[in-house]
Structure formats: C-alpha cells, structure tokens
Amino acid sequence: MSHDGIHPEPTSFWRKHVFSVDHKVIGKQFMWFGFAWLAIGGMMAMMIRWQLAYPGTPFPVLGDFFFPGGVVSPEQYNTLFTMHGTIMIFLGLTPLLIGAFGNFCIPLMIGARDMIFPLLNCLSFWTLMIGGAVAFYSLTVPLGGSEAGWTGYPTLSTTVGTQGSGETLWAIAVFIIGVSSIMGGINYITTIVRLRAPGMTWTRLPLTVWGLFFTSILNVLFLPVIGSAMILLVLDRVFGTTFYVPATMAEGGAGDPILYQHLFWIFGHPEVYILILPAWGYISDFLSFFSRKPAFGYRITVGAMAAVTILSAVVYGHHMFTTGLSPMLGESFMLLTMIISVPGEILFFNWLHTIWRGSLRMTTPMLFSMGVIFVFGLGGLTGIYLATISTDIYLHDTYFVVGHFHLTMAASALFGAFAGVYFWMPKMFGTVLNEFWGKVHFWFTAVPLTIVFCTMFWSGYAGMPRRYYDHTYVEYLRDLQHLNVITTHAALLLGAAQVVFAFNFIKSRWFGQKATDNPWEVGTLEWTTASPTPYFNFQEIPVVHCGPHEFSNPNIPGGADWIFQTDVLPGEPALPATHAPAAEPAHSA
C-alpha cells in the first residue's frame, strides 16, 4: 500500500514539531505537557503538605518566591489545593494517560498510519494548551486563583463566596480542557472503529486499546455535562444570572446550589474511571506480556471494563450522602455503588490469574503494573466504607476520603502511566529507560506513597476534616498532628523520588542506550515496526492473524514463547479478510 492519500510528511520546523498532525508527535507533545503539569501540581502538593505538618512556617527555599514571608496564607492554601486537584486531574494525568498514550498507541496498536482525523487531533492538543494557559493565568490575577476547591461547589464558587476573576478563569479553563477531551474522545472512538488493520477483530485488540476505547466513550458522554455546569457558573459570576443562587439570599436568586453538585458528580464519578480505565488496560496487557502468559479471561476482562463504564454513570450520588438526598435515592446509590465492586473484583481475579504460573520478568513496567494491583486494591477496598452511607456520614469530607481517592484515581493512574512510560519509551524515542534507576524510582515511589495515603486513612478515621489550613487551630485535632508530620515526611520523599525519574527520563531520552525494535519480546503491532517509529508507522498495513497475548503457546515454532500478531499460528487458519474493516477508508476518499 502506498502512502498516497495520507497527509504528506511535513518539511518545515513548525509543521513537523509544533503544529504537527502526526499522532506520534502529538502524543509526545501531550506527554511533555503532562509531565510539566505533574511537576507543577506535585510541587503544590509539597507546599500543601508542608503547611499541614508545620503550619505557619516558611516553605523551604521556594517559599519566598510565592508567598509573603515564605508562609502560605489561608487564601493561598485554598488556591493550592484547588489547583493541585484541577491540575493533576485535567492537566497532568489526563494528558499523560489518555493524550500521550492514546495518541501514540492507538494507531500503532490497531495497525493504522495515523488517527482518522489528524487535524482534529492537532486541534485537541492546542485547545488543551489554551486551557492550560488560562489555568496558569488564573493564578496570577490580582485577587488570586480559584479558592473553591477542585469541586467548585456554589455558592462558594459564585460571587457570594469568591470575588475576582480567578474563579471565573478556573471555570473557563475547565470548560476549554473539556472541549479538548471531547475532541480527543471522538477521534479515538472513530479511529478504533474504522481504522483497524485487516484481521484486527474486536477480540484481537490489545486490552490497552479497549481501556482507551471505554475511556473515550466516557469522555464524550460526560465532559459535556461538566462543560454545561461551568457555563452556568460563568454566567452566574459574570452576567448576574442565578442558576446556583437560591431565593433565600441577599442576592435574591431563583436557583439551587445543589443542581451544580448533581451536574458536577454526574461527570465527576465517571472521571475517576476516565483516568483508571486506560491504566487498567495497560496493566492488563503488561501483566500478560511480562508473565509470558495470555491475559486470563480476555473477554471477561473486556466485559468487566464495559460494565464499569456503564455503572459509572449511575453511581454518582455516593458523593452527596450528606447533602440531603432523599433516603430512597441514597439507598439506591449505595446499592449501585456496591455493585461496581463486582466487575472490579473480576479484574483483580483475572490479573492475579494472569501472573499465576507464568514466567515472570520483573521489569520496571511489570513492577508498576503490580503496583497498580496493590494501590488500587487498597483504594478500591476502602471505597466500601464510603459507599456505605452509615459509615460515610462520619468519614465524608475527612482525610479518609482524601486517602481513598488518591489511591484509586491518582496513585493507580500514575502507576499505570509510569508503567506505560517505561514500556513504550523505546518505541516513542528509540531509547531505553535505565532499568536500575527505574526500580529505584518504583520502590522510592511505592513505599512512601503507601505511607502517605495510609496515614491519611488513619487521620481521617480519627476525625480530621479535609481542606483545613491549620489543624492545630482545633483543639482536639492537635493530638493527631503527629500523623500529619508522618504524611508530610513521606510525601517529601515521594516528591524526591520523582526527581530520580526526571533525571532518568532526560538522560535516557538523549543519551540512553539505543533500543532494538522489540526489546520486550511482545507481539502487538507497534513492535513489528522500527524503534523509533518511522513517519507512516508501517511500510505496509499489517494483516493480523492472532490475538495480542499468544505467549507460551505450545504451537509456536522454534522454541520462542511469543509471536507477532501478524504471524500465523501453525494449525490455525488465517482469518479471512472479510472479517476486518477496510484498512484506510477516510484517508483514501
């Protein structure tokens, strides 16, 4: 097949590296963008933790640049945790997990030369860039950045609670970022449906692609909901409407602040799965790759992910148990939330079964994948306390919740992303990340991270509310201060471990050992092409003859324990091409 019909290879610097329409370049752009914001959001976490352990003392070294006298003020503290949440979710993890790997891996793994809408892809990244710029700018306005929490509940987020343009800019930024995610989602879904190589049937897709597929569905369905919530908020703030301002207030509205909570969590709960589904997909593949065993119960895994995708839309009420939901609604949401643990548990069952009696290669991506089992196990199981209304009433809005959601949506997603970085590095940049420093990075991340969030469970259980500027102000919380100090020490160590990663990444990227075409010995399509990947990905559009996980299949000839998806397994007929979609429908039109 020729290269005719796809966008021609650009020659100018701008078209090549900046406004590129090549999915690989865009994937890398998303990656750098995500790394930069993870660093900013992570630094904010350090400042938050410092203030909580040593309230009123100057933040070391950097404090003087950001805070008067080096000490975080209550207003700045609120901005810090608001922006920490917003940045980590929308500008750090989403671009890295979905933007970077979604873009880079989907076309390569399904055997396509690019995304189906290359220009939309480029637009998606630059829209996100604008969203990031607005979010960054919101920190610099005279009255300070947003202070209403990443959840931005009215009426605190309306002019009743926060003055100035910081909050407005925050809402606009979230809206723009949402638009970017929707563009990405549409592109991913259409690409996966339309551009699969001949023979790449739905049941031969790598689980990575399945994870990204379900995430994209959630993105397309639920980002519009938060988008509309943000529009109403901006209207309330700027144009004096009262969608969220009730009649009882001096401002004399006719709205309802609880409306926002419904809109926010209709989006907010699926957002957890938007971040976790790709990570589940990656590690489902990696656990199979590095155990040299097929992914156990492939169809059941896909079914469980589909079930989670559907259920995630109907459980959001568990965030509002103390808001004033009717008891019947509350009990329904409790039941539905509990049901989600069934597909969740099936995934664990399949992962553990995949590594059972395998031939384990304990590489860094494997360690991080097992790390996901550990942290998501801890985070998922503690979710039972919060799904149960009668225990949630006490634990809601305490550090228990903070520990829980960091383990599920932050730590698991981050570990999944790290596993992906270590795994796809050879294909993305043509070099290998140093394994030794990768393992140092893993252990110095995993151990402190577990301490950070487990001490949070403890302090939350003991009654420490979240979003407090200074716990020592409250008398009875003073005997819990030692827990805060432990958490902070562990968090600082966790932050330091990421410096190890940054050095390893930069050093390996430019001075690292050159990668072979298939260093991990796996069979998915991206490894059939060169490292780093050539411009049009594949010389010829590959024809797929088997699934992604035929490891240790006794029929593989020549003593190897793996074959490419393009290889024909002896004894099995090659799949007729009629089963596959047309190779390049849109491009050739």
Add this chain to the structure above:
Amino acid sequence: MHTTGSLVLNVLRSSRLRWIVVGLLAAVVLAPASSAHASASSTHLAAAPVLAVALQDADVDADQADAAPIVKRYGPFEPASSYGHRFDWLFNFITILISVSFLLVLILLFIPVVRDRAKPNKKAHFDHGSSLADKRFTTIVSVTVFIVLDALVLYFAMIDLREGYWNIPRGEDELAEAYQVEVLGQQWAWNFRATGADGEFGTADDIVTINHLTVPQNRPVVLNLASKDVIHSLYIPDMRFKRDANPGAVNEAWFEPIKSGDFAILCAELCGYAHYQMESTLTVLPADLFDEWEADASIMATAGYDEDDTEAQWAWDFRN
C-alpha cells in the same frame, strides 16, 4: 560522586541490603511518631536533615504545647450518641472483611513473584482462561465476593439507617419528646436557635446562641440546618454526626447524646478561607441541669428580646 553512585548501586543490588534500605526509609518517615509532638521534640529532625534547615528558626506553636498537653491519638473518641456505636461496629466489621480480602490479594500477588520468576528453559503455563470451567469459576467467585463483601455490609447499613441515622423523630408525640434546634451556618460561625421553655419557635424566649449549642442528655436532638451564604457542614465527630447546611433548603437530621460533657463541632464542607476556624462547642447536660439552664436562658432571652432587630429573627417561616 562515582563511588557514592556505585555504593548505592551495590546496596540496592544485594537483596538483603535492599531491606535495610527500606527499613531506613521507614525510619525516616516514621521518626516523628516516636517523638512527643512535632514541635515538642526535634529528634526527628536529625533523621531528616533537609527539613531541619528550614525549621531551625521556626518555633512551631510552642505556646499551644504549653496550653494543653498533647495526647497522641490514632482513632476517634468513644461514641457519645445513641447510634454512634453503629458506626464503630460497622467500621470494624468492614475493616475485618477488607483486611482479609487484601491479604488474599497480597498472597496471590507474592506467590507468583517468588515462585514463578523467569528461568532459562522454563515456559509459562499456557492458558487463556476462556474455558467454560473458567467462566463458571469466575462467576462463583464474584457472586461469593458480592454476598460476603457487599450484600452483608449493605444489610447492616440498611438496619443502621432505618433504626439509626434516618429514624428522625417526626410525629407530633416524638417531636414533643425531642429537643428541636435550628442551625444556621454562615461565614464563619454556627448560629443555633432553640425554642426556649415555651416549646415554640419564633417567640421572644427563643434561645439564640453563636458557636455554642447546649442540649439535654438522653433526649433526641432534632436539627434543621440551612445556611446564610455558602454550603457548610455540621460535623460532630463524637456523635458520629454530619449534615450539610445548604443555602436555600432546609436539611433535617438528628442524634441522641448519651454522654454529658463538652464536644467539638466543626465545619466539614469547604466554606472559604476561615473554613478551619468554624470550631464550636456542643455542651450536653444531664436532664436536671439542662432544665435549669433552659429556664435561665429563656428568661435572659426574653429580657434581651428586641422586636425591631430583624437580623436576629432568623427562625424560619417554613414551620408555619
């Protein structure tokens, strides 16, 4: 630099030394736990020299340490409400369930890590896990997990809700027996309003207090909560009680104190930069002392009543 690097390298390569490093790591992190208080002792700073530099001239809340002895705590105080033990019981029950589950996950994770490492000439067991037996096994496991983990917890939670948290006194007789309080949150204080001796809201003897609520022991306290400005959340940890105070709507909730004494009231919902300062006090008095207090407070309230001060008349007309 080179020698340091190779030293670290060797330490981490040797598997026995690896555990020493992990131990040291734990020691650094956990050091403050062994000192009496963050500021009362500086022993933990020796273990974390990076932090020590910044803390040298910072005398962290030394005056607070003088004011009250710091007790270390890892859990909540004993429940002080009639339904409080339900939380503690269910919390412990779930803890046992998930500890067993998590232990199982860890065992199933670590057995392959130790046993199934890649060795030359050793092939993995080939199994797609797609046979009917596998599907059956998966189904059995998930049904079991749902029944043991979820259905059981769900069952106990429903009982707790029906008999405890949602069993709000509502009937005429029940309300007469209960002590009714209206709660109005604002940035940044809790306003409380009780009926006073006449048992009616909106009269001259209504007891209106700020940041201090006094209630009788062993009588249900029925609270109606709302807010003047932003969302607040009335949090009484000892009573295992929490309910949002929303602007524009009234929330109903209850608890029955079974212990007398002073308890902390906090605000659990982010409500602005002084969110952490909405600390108030709940005083629970035994019946006889409470009646005395209520009579006195009503007299004082009547004496101080000013019909023109509409600001103070925030009793809600939804009752009429």
